[in-house]
Amino acid sequence: MELDQLKEMWSDVGSKEQGPSADELQALLQKKSKSPIAKMKRNLLIELLLIVIIYVFTVTYYFLNYSGGMLSAAWMLMVIGVFYVFYYLRKRRLLNQMECVSCEIKSNLKMQLVTLEKYVRFYMISGTLLVPVVFVITGLIVLLYSPEAASVPAVKTTSFLLKSSAVLFVAAIVFTIPIYFANKWYVRKLYGQHIERLKKIVDEMNED
Amino acid sequence: MIETAEQEFLQLVNQNQGIIRKVCHLYGRNDADKDDLYQEIVIQLWKSFDSFRGEAKFSTWMYRIALNTAISNLRKQSRKVALSFPEFIPTEQADTDEEKLKEEKLKEMYAAISRLTEVEKAIVMLFLEDKSYDEMEEILGISSGTLRVKMNRIKEKLRTLTKAQAYGT
Numbered sequence: 001m002e003l004d005q006l007k008e009m010w011s012d013v014g015s016k017e018q019g020p021s022a023d024e025l026q027a028l029l030q031k032k033s034k035s036p037i038a039k040m041k042r043n044l045l046i047e048l049l050l051i052v053i054i055y056v057f058t059v060t061y062y063f064l065n066y067s068g069g070m071l072s073a074a075w076m077l078m079v080i081g082v083f084y085v086f087y088y089l090r091k092r093r094l095l096n097q098m099e100c101v102s103c104e105i106k107s108n109l110k111m112q113l114v115t116l117e118k119y120v121r122f123y124m125i126s127g128t129l130l131v132p133v134v135f136v137i138t139g140l141i142v143l144l145y146s147p148e149a150a151s152v153p154a155v156k157t158t159s160f161l162l163k164s165s166a167v168l169f170v171a172a173i174v175f176t177i178p179i180y181f182a183n184k185w186y187v188r189k190l191y192g193q194h195i196e197r198l199k200k201i202v203d204e205m206n207e208d
Numbered sequence: 209m210i211e212t213a214e215q216e217f218l219q220l221v222n223q224n225q226g227i228i229r230k231v232c233h234l235y236g237r238n239d240a241d242k243d244d245l246y247q248e249i250v251i252q253l254w255k256s257f258d259s260f261r262g263e264a265k266f267s268t269w270m271y272r273i274a275l276n277t278a279i280s281n282l283r284k285q286s287r288k289v290a291l292s293f294p295e296f297i298p299t300e301q302a303d304t305d306e307e308k309l310k311e312e313k314l315k316e317m318y319a320a321i322s323r324l325t326e327v328e329k330a331i332v333m334l335f336l337e338d339k340s341y342d343e344m345e346e347i348l349g350i351s352s353g354t355l356r357v358k359m360n361r362i363k364e365k366l367r368t369l370t371k372a373q374a375y376g377t
Contacts (some may be wrong), residue, residue: 002363002367003317003332003335003336003362003363003366006314006317006318006336007335007336007338009314010230010336010337019222019225019229020246022218022222025218025221025222025250026214026218028247028250028251029214029250029251029254031247031251032251033248033251033252033255034244034247034248034281035248035252035277035280035281036280036281099276099280101252101255101256101272101273101276101277102256102259102260102269102272102273102276103272103276103349104272104346104347104348104349105272105275105276105279105330105347105348105349106348106349106350107349108272108276108280109276109279109280112280198280201279201325201326201327204325204327205327205348205349205350207354207358208354208357
């Protein structure tokens with residue numbers, strides 16, 4: 001059997017099947033897409049909602065229960081919240097750029113691959129950088145403003161603060177290293193296979 | 209206005225349902241998979257319908273979306289996949305030895321096609337649809353010269369695969 005012989009019979013494929021009725025087709029239009037990108041967009045929205053709920057709850061808690069310097073923690077969360085909005089918008093924009101299903105297949109897959117790699121890099125860098133920043137700032141807030149630390153006179157001396165900042169900085173770096181590898185593993189688990197598959201397909205399409 | 213667009217869309221999809229079914233037959237690994245893919249293709253077509261400006265033929269636009277959806281949405285292939293043959297292959301209906309042999313050969317060919325890569329399947333589908341190399345280029349974005357070379361390689365690969373199947377290797 002040659003492919004050309006199959007050609008003669010190909011036109012009959014699916015012709016005997018009962019296709020969906022007009023009503024069934026109309027119902028399909030209301031359903032949610034299950035494509036990987038649609039799922040990523042939904043997950044990002046869930047992440048945004050969770051962050052908003054957690055941040056609003058925590059910031060309100062700090063404002064109601066603390067005063068003075070300890071309110072810096074609430075301000076820090078709000079500043080991180082503002083950065084999160086940029087983070088969300090950047091990820092959302094990358095996801096919107098990720099596919100053009102009506103484009104030529106090769107260009108669509110190429111664009112998907114390039115944008116997905118950018119998305120993963122951004123996810124990795126921001127997720128890893130957030131850890132030392134929050135670690136150091138939180139440490140400094142506790143050191144400077146917590147009631148426990150205020151009762152120790154040595155805490156307010158410049159040399160103690162410099163030493164503590166250095167310790168916090170080193171601890172943040174040490175703490176960030178495993179976080180970097182954990183992030184790398186997680187991102188690979190989430191998107192690694194899909195990226196590999198896309199690379200393979202794009203390479204195959206580029207072959208002469 | 210929206211209703212008119214929806215009606216127009218449904219009518220066009222109805223007229224070209226064969227394209228979606230064929231893509232589902234080629235890329236779906238079982239009935240549930242095919243149903244999911246069918247649904248996803250219709251959703252993607254509807255989401256992109258605004259972008260259809262009639263610059264390309266509706267069928268070209270539809271092939272692009274259907275194939276893009278099928279190729280980029282494929283999940284990791286399970287090793288234990290039951291091959292479901294499209295209904296154009298007459299199963300257990302052949303009366304004469306000649307018909308039985310033809311049926312067997314058809315199954316071999318279809319099984320061989322199912323072992324091709326996603327890109328090769330797309331090329332085979334467009335070839336079976338009797339598309340010219342220029343039309344294939346418009347859909348796939350691969351130059352017609354490269355497509356000719358790839359088509360020859362695919363035919364050779366299918367010959368090898370069908371032979372291997374016949375000898376049970």
